[in-house]
Amino acid sequence: MAERLAVAVDVANIRGGPGTKYDTLWKIGKYHPLNILKKSGSWYHFSDFEGDKGWIHRSLIQEIPAVITTNNKCNIRSGPGTGFEILFAVDKGIPFKILNRKGNWIRIEHSDGDKGWIHKSLVW
Numbered sequence: 870m871a872e873r874l875a876v877a878v879d880v881a882n883i884r885g886g887p888g889t890k891y892d893t894l895w896k897i898g899k900y901h902p903l904n905i906l907k908k909s910g911s912w913y914h915f916s917d918f919e920g921d922k923g924w925i926h927r928s929l930i931q932e933i934p935a936v937i938t939t940n941n942k943c944n945i946r947s948g949p950g951t952g953f954e955i956l957f958a959v960d961k962g963i964p965f966k967i968l969n970r971k972g973n974w975i976r977i978e979h980s981d982g983d984k985g986w987i988h989k990s991l992v993w
Contacts, residue, residue, distance in 0.1 A: 872905040873903070873904055874902075874905055874915075875901060875931065875964070876900060876964070877929060880899075881898075881929040883895050884925070887910060887914070891924065898964060899964065899980035900933060901917070901937060902935040903916070904916050906922070909924075912925070913926075918939060934966065935964055936965055937962060938965075939991060942960065943958060943959050943961075943991045945977070945985035946985055949974030949976070950974065956983075956985045965978060965987070966980075968984070970989075971986075973988055973990070974989065975988075975989055
């Protein structure tokens with residue numbers, strides 16, 4: 870199927886099966902991208918950037934273009950290139966919404982409103 874969706878709420882519970890009777894395995898935040906593997910009613914089975922698998926309710930996700938950092942200390946810059954100022958740095962596992970792209974650079978926005986540019990080699 871390979872449909873890619875992202876978390877649309879501040880915090881989402883990831884469950885061990887398709888229903889609230891299953892244990893919460895972990896929680897993820899807004900814009901966390903997910904590859905949908907299968908659907909069971911209103912529950913979606915997914916894998917994430919680390920290959921972890923779980924279940925999430927359909928109401929918590931949307932078709933939001935999103936990426937997540939895959940390296941430690943990723944520089945977020947003021948423009949699309951290494952010559953631009955570093956605005957801030959983030960560690961591995963930080964999700965962002967994609968605003969636009971320019972070559973190998975992606976303009977991103979964090980759920981807290983921080984924006985900048987990141988090289989595509991640093992995200993999934």
